[in-house]
Each structure stands twice: as C-alpha cells, then as structure tokens.
Amino acid sequence: MNNATTAATSTRTAAISALGLRKSYGDKVVLDGIDLRIPEGTVFALLGPNGAGKTTTVEILSTLIAADSGEAWIGGHDVTTDADSVRDQIGVTGQFAAVDGLLTAEENLLLMADLHHLGRGEGRRRAAELLERFELTEAARKNVATFSGGMRRKLDLAMTLVGRPRIIFLDEPTTGLDPRSRRVMWELIRNLVADQGVTIFLTTQYLEEADQLADRIAVLDHGKLVAEGTAEELKRLIPGGHVRLQFSDAAGLTEAASVFDVATRDDESLSLQIPNNGSIANLRALLAIIDSTGVRAESLTMHTPDLDDVFLTLTGRQNADAAPAAPAARKESNR
Numbered sequence: 001m002n003n004a005t006t007a008a009t010s011t012r013t014a015a016i017s018a019l020g021l022r023k024s025y026g027d028k029v030v031l032d033g034i035d036l037r038i039p040e041g042t043v044f045a046l047l048g049p050n051g052a053g054k055t056t057t058v059e060i061l062s063t064l065i066a067a068d069s070g071e072a073w074i075g076g077h078d079v080t081t082d083a084d085s086v087r088d089q090i091g092v093t094g095q096f097a098a099v100d101g102l103l104t105a106e107e108n109l110l111l112m113a114d115l116h117h118l119g120r121g122e123g124r125r126r127a128a129e130l131l132e133r134f135e136l137t138e139a140a141r142k143n144v145a146t147f148s149g150g151m152r153r154k155l156d157l158a159m160t161l162v163g164r165p166r167i168i169f170l171d172e173p174t175t176g177l178d179p180r181s182r183r184v185m186w187e188l189i190r191n192l193v194a195d196q197g198v199t200i201f202l203t204t205q206y207l208e209e210a211d212q213l214a215d216r217i218a219v220l221d222h223g224k225l226v227a228e229g230t231a232e233e234l235k236r237l238i239p240g241g242h243v244r245l246q247f248s249d250a251a252g253l254t255e256a257a258s259v260f261d262v263a264t265r266d267d268e269s270l271s272l273q274i275p276n277n278g279s280i281a282n283l284r285a286l287l288a289i290i291d292s293t294g295v296r297a298e299s300l301t302m303h304t305p306d307l308d309d310v311f312l313t314l315t316g317r318q319n320a321d322a323a324p325a326a327p328a329a330r331k332e333s334n335r
C-alpha cells in the first residue's frame with residue numbers, strides 16, 4: 001500500500017473524517033478547506049464564534065446539505081455517495097427540530113420509535129428506558145409545550161438516542177440553558193460516551209463546554225480550522241500565566257512597579273500583573289523579591305491561561321459567552 005492509499009484508508013476508518021470541505025453561500029465563503037479526523041468513542045468539539053460555520057459543517061457531515069467540494073466519511077461511508085448508510089448510523093440534535101410541542105414527551109419518543117421501525121413493545125420499552133435515564137418519567141405524559149428549555153433539550157437528545165446511533169452530532173446542545181441545566185446535559189453526554197462508546201461531534205460557543213467534554217477541540221474562524229488539539233495543548237499555544245499582586249494604595253503599587261520592570265500595572269484596580277508560569281521555583285523566586293525589597297502587596301493570585309485566552313488570541317475576539325441566547329433564537333425562527 002502506498003502512502004496516499006494508507007492515508008485514504010485511515011481517513012475512512014475514523015468515525016468522522018473529512019478532507020478539504022468547502023462551502024460558500026453566494027460570495028460568502030463559509031468553509032474554506034476543512035480537514036477532520038475523529039476517532040471512534042471520542043468527543044470532538046468544534047468551537048467558533050457566531051456565524052463561523054459550525055452548523056454548516058454539521059449539516060454537511062449529517063448529509064443535510066452538500067459541500068461545494070471536498071470529501072467526508074462517517075463510519076467509513078461517503079456522505080455524498082452513501083448518504084443512506086450515513087443516516088443509519090447518526091443522530092443529530094440541538095435545534096429542537098425533532099420535538100413536537102403539541103405531543104407529550106412519551107408520544108414524541110414513540111413517534112421516533114415508529115420512524116425507526118421498532119415494534120410496539122420494543123418502542124414502549126425504549127421510550128420508558130430513555131424517559132427514566134433522562135429523568136423525564138414524571139413529565140412523560142405532559143405536553144412538551146409546557147417544558148422548560150432544559151427539559152426540551154433532554155427530550156431532544158433522548159429522541160436522537162431512540163435509534164441507537166453510534167455517531168451523534170450535538171449542535172450547540174446547551175446554548176441558552178441556565179448553568180444547572182447545562183451541567184445536567186454535560187453529565188448525560190459524558191455518560192453516553194462512557195457507557196456506550198459513541199462518538200460525539202459537538203459544536204459550541206462555550207469554551208468551558210469544550211474544556212469539560214471534549215477529547216479534542218478545533219477552533220473554526222473565517223472558514224478555517226485555526227487550531228486543533230486537546231484543551232491542554234491549545235492552552236500551551238498562548239503566552240503563559242501571570243501573578244497578580246493587589247495593593248491597598250497607589251504608593252504601594254508605584255513602589256512595586258519600579259521593582260518589577262516586566263510587570264503590567266493597572267492603576268484603576270491597584271494591581272500589578274507579573275509574568276510567571278506558576279512553577280514552585282518561580283513563585284519562590286517572586287516571593288523572595290517581594291520579601292527582600294519590602295513590596296507591600298495585600299494579596300497574590302495566580303492566573304493560568306484558559307481557553308478564553310486561547311480563543312481571544314486565535315480569533316482576535318472575546319468568546320460569545322456574553323450573549324448565549326441569540327444564536328439559538330435566530331436558528332429557531334429561521335429554520
């Protein structure tokens with residue numbers, strides 16, 4: 001087998017893989033050559049700001065729309081030439097598309113069981129099992145229209161699982177949810193991977209979500225993957241951490257600023273940021289300087305870089321956590 005054949009074979013045996021995906025709408029290039037290789041049983045997070053092309057990527061990989069060029073395989077099946085086999089293996093959730101608000105949770109699940117041709121008994125068993133696992137048993141006979149956002153998201157994910165997909169696409173699964181509901185969803189997602197070994201392709205604007213759930217994270221910006229790696233690897237891409245010294249008055253701050261000439265001073269918060277990687281040796285050296293020079297700091301805090309810093313460095317923008325509800329609202333009204 002030559003190298004090219006080996007590369008193509010390994011691309012096809014990953015749970016999800018893509019080579020050179022491109023997609024434009026009119027003049028707007030949304031995806032400008034995306035390559036992916038996601039091993040089975042892992043969680044992959046595609047992170048990007050509003051409009052970066054996350055949903056478009058999911059739509060292509062789940063056979064909803066066609067790429068302009070490039071290739072993609074899901075569980076070894078080509079999304080273009082073998083779309084039916086791809087659809088048999090996947091579940092897609094996140095936009096509430098499948099949930100019917102006029103039906104009860106149980107009816108929604110039974111409808112899904114019918115679509116998957118489960119027999120009547122098997123369908124009922126599967127619905128009951130999922131209602132229990134997602135703690136929706138008490139609400140099973142209530143109309144979904146009365147559900148909270150968190151309950152709807154849980155039901156949406158439960159419906160996706162009726163057909164026992166091996167590969168699940170979660171498009172912004174917790175956008176707009178309160179912190180508690182978000183944690184519940186995270187736990188359900190973690191259990192899915194741990195108990196059933198499914199592969200998860202997650203899109204999110206939440207850096208914390210990617211950090212919490214994903215084995216690997218890719219950052220999508222202006223149609224390209226600008227970085228890919230584990231959360232730790234991505235954090236290593238950016239400048240190291242710092243120590244923040246807090247002062248009670250401006251005189252103390254000025255004195256200290258003259259001692260640490262590499263520091264950044266903030267007169268408003270009366271603090272000084274000194275680059276430091278947080279190792280014991282470096283912290284000890286810093287404390288020794290503070291002691292020997294009589295710097296009068298009130299307190300010291302250590303800041304290690306997080307994914308927020310990575311995102312800001314890579315995309316030149318703050319992450320979108322400040323406005324979580326907007327994209328979901330836009331999608332629901334548009335689609």
Ligand SMILES: Nc1ncnc2c1ncn2[C@@H]1O[C@H](COP(=O)(O)OP(=O)(O)OP(=O)(O)O)[C@@H](O)[C@H]1O
Binds near residue numbers: 049050053056057205
């Ligand atoms: N059917 C379409 N027709 C024209 N433009 C589209 C269409 N679908 C998406 N776009 C545009 O493509 C770009 C990427 O959209 P997409 O929904 O993939 O982004 P996203 O990363 O999922 O964003 P968000 O976080 O806001 O959901 C946006 O500029 C969007 O307006």
